[in-house]
Amino acid sequence: MAKHNTYEPVVFKNSLGETISNDPVFHARRVIEQAESAKVDDSNDELEPNPYADLNGKQLKELAAERGVDISGMKTVGQVREALLAADAAEEETDNQE
Amino acid sequence: MPTQVNATDLIAWLKSDSLQSLSSFAGAEQGFNERADVVRAADGTDLNDFWNEVQQTIRIRNQDRTGIIDALTYRVNGISEEVSVPSEVDFEEASEYGQPVGIRGGATRLFRGYDFKFYDLAVRYTWMFIAEADIQQLQQHHNLALEADIKLTFRKVMQRLFNPLNGNGFTDKNEPITVFGAYNADGEVPPKYKQTTFAGSHNHYVTNGNAAIRPQDLDTLATLTEEHGYTLQNGYRTVLWVNKQEADIIKGFRTTNGAKFDFVPNPNTYGGAVWVPNNGTYVGGPTGTVKGEIGTYGPFHVVEEGYIPAGYVASIVTGGQNNFGNPIGIREHSNPAYRGLKVIPGQRSDYPLLDSFYRKGLGTGMRHRGAVAVMQVSAGATYTVPAAYDPAAG
Numbered sequence: 130m131a132k133h134n135t136y137e138p139v140v141f142k143n144s145l146g147e148t149i150s151n152d153p154v155f156h157a158r159r160v161i162e163q164a165e166s167a168k169v170d171d172s173n174d175e176l177e178p179n180p181y182a183d184l185n186g187k188q189l190k191e192l193a194a195e196r197g198v199d200i201s202g203m204k205t206v207g208q209v210r211e212a213l214l215a216a217d218a219a220e221e222e223t224d225n226q227e
Numbered sequence: 228m229p230t231q232v233n234a235t236d237l238i239a240w241l242k243s244d245s246l247q248s249l250s251s252f253a254g255a256e257q258g259f260n261e262r263a264d265v266v267r268a269a270d271g272t273d274l275n276d277f278w279n280e281v282q283q284t285i286r287i288r289n290q291d292r293t294g295i296i297d298a299l300t301y302r303v304n305g306i307s308e309e310v311s312v313p314s315e316v317d318f319e320e321a322s323e324y325g326q327p328v329g330i331r332g333g334a335t336r337l338f339r340g341y342d343f344k345f346y347d348l349a350v351r352y353t354w355m356f357i358a359e360a361d362i363q364q365l366q367q368h369h370n371l372a373l374e375a376d377i378k379l380t381f382r383k384v385m386q387r388l389f390n391p392l393n394g395n396g397f398t399d400k401n402e403p404i405t406v407f408g409a410y411n412a413d414g415e416v417p418p419k420y421k422q423t424t425f426a427g428s429h430n431h432y433v434t435n436g437n438a439a440i441r442p443q444d445l446d447t448l449a450t451l452t453e454e455h456g457y458t459l460q461n462g463y464r465t466v467l468w469v470n471k472q473e474a475d476i477i478k479g480f481r482t483t484n485g486a487k488f489d490f491v492p493n494p495n496t497y498g499g500a501v502w503v504p505n506n507g508t509y510v511g512g513p514t515g516t517v518k519g520e521i522g523t524y525g526p527f528h529v530v531e532e533g534y535i536p537a538g539y540v541a542s543i544v545t546g547g548q549n550n551f552g553n554p555i556g557i558r559e560h561s562n563p564a565y566r567g568l569k570v571i572p573g574q575r576s577d578y579p580l581l582d583s584f585y586r587k588g589l590g591t592g593m594r595h596r597g598a599v600a601v602m603q604v605s606a607g608a609t610y611t612v613p614a615a616y617d618p619a620a621g
Contacts, residue, residue, distance in 0.1 A: 138412070138428075139411075139412030139428050139430050140609060141391050141392070141411075141432060141609060141610045141611065141612065142609050142610070142611040142612070143392075143611070143612050143617055143619040143620070144611065144612050144613065144614035144617035144619060144620045145617075145619055145620065147619070148609075149391075149392055149612075149619075150412070151391065151392060151393050151408075151411045151412055151413030151414075152412050152413065152414070152428070153413075153414055
């Protein structure tokens with residue numbers, strides 16, 4: 130295993146300065162790097178800031194009433210924020226269907 | 228109220244000496260312009276004769292291979308072929324019941340592929356241009372097309388020589404086939420030669436690790452091809468192609484300066500001067516000369532060639548003009564009618580000069596992967612494709 134990890138494929142450069150190679154290991158590593166890069170992008174999507182994070186309880190309650198989101202029975206601002214996000218997602222899906 | 232002209236008067240006027248009449252085209256029997264009447268240059272040259280000349284020169288040019296391309300290449304007309312490389316066979320100890328192992332062709336045979344594309348170029352003249360042009364103008368365009376043909380072939384061959392990346396060709400059934408460069412660490416294990424074995428990472432595109440060419444760099448290049456069996460003793464001729472920049476340095480290589488061999492100048496280019504080796508004795512070197520040779524160094528015929536980029540040297544084992552043993556294959560069409568440079572009459576077949584196409588179909592591929600080694604003169608460790616011959620540079 131260690132042998133494969135330390136293997137350095139033979140590489141060249143084209144006149145544009147890009148690294149090129151015929152070595153299958155080079156191409157395999159490049160595919161893995163691209164896959165990992167895509168994975169990082171996905172995780173970045175999950176970390177998108179909540180647009181309602183800066184609103185306090187009163188502001189959230191007013192916003193929910195204004196948009197007609199039912200928050201009855203909810204005890205925390207976190208639950209209200211989730212309800213607003215769910216409403217956003219539902220609206221977006223409806224728009225897409227139209 | 229326009230003047231009424233009857234048909235007889237109209238024909239008489241058309242045949243008169245006025246500038247607007249048909250007589251400006253000499254000979255207009257029965258109102259039709261004959262081919263010989265119109266297709267004539269301003270200096271009186273019959274353009275049909277010129278057309279024949281075009282065809283003849285194309286034929287000559289197709290036979291007259293340029294030395295630099297022919298020393299490198301061998302014409303093939305298939306998508307792939309089997310190539311033999313230097314190899315050996317062994318006896319085995321005989322057994323009481325068995326049959327001895329057979330010699331399979333006496334050589335290692337490997338499949339090599341070639342790409343292929345058609346290229347074209349049009350020459351178009353208006354009839355007015357032809358009416359005014361003299362033969363030199365027409366010949367100039369034709370010569371430009373011939374020059375473009377040579378440049379195209381040369382560029383394709385040199386790209387295959389200097390570019391380490393494998394490419395793709397396609398069979399008649401559109402199946403892809405690998406087009407190889409010289410050994411380039413693509414995983415193909417070169418066949419064993421004598422006691423030398425190789426790995427799939429074997430590579431013939433290297434740097435010398437120094438800002439200038441040194442004698443030991445040429446020894447390295449010689450080893451790269453000789454270890455595969457392409458040696459002087461085996462009857463192979465090795466040419467070292469260099470730019471003037473490197474040639475000027477190589478001319479100074481002497482055993483007294485630490486080099487393994489003396490550079491021996493080509494008598495034909497030595498201007499009548501007397502050359503005496505350092506120890507006063509000339510033992511010998513590669514015999515004969517190749518086109519453009521400035522001298523020999525060890526096993527190499529050193530050729531100074533302006534088309535080789537400065538900072539690169541290429542070692543090539545060659546068998547001669549269009550020789551079967553040459554390392555690069557130039558693929559031509561399987562149909563003989565489509566081989567070489569062709570001139571095709573355009574839309575107007577009666578007047579081919581007005582609108583004609585030059586067409587060339589070719590592709591390249593490395594046949595003998597161990598018979599070529601390219602070195603970049605660079606302190607860096609990574610070989611960089613020269614911009615002049617890099618397909619990636621467009």
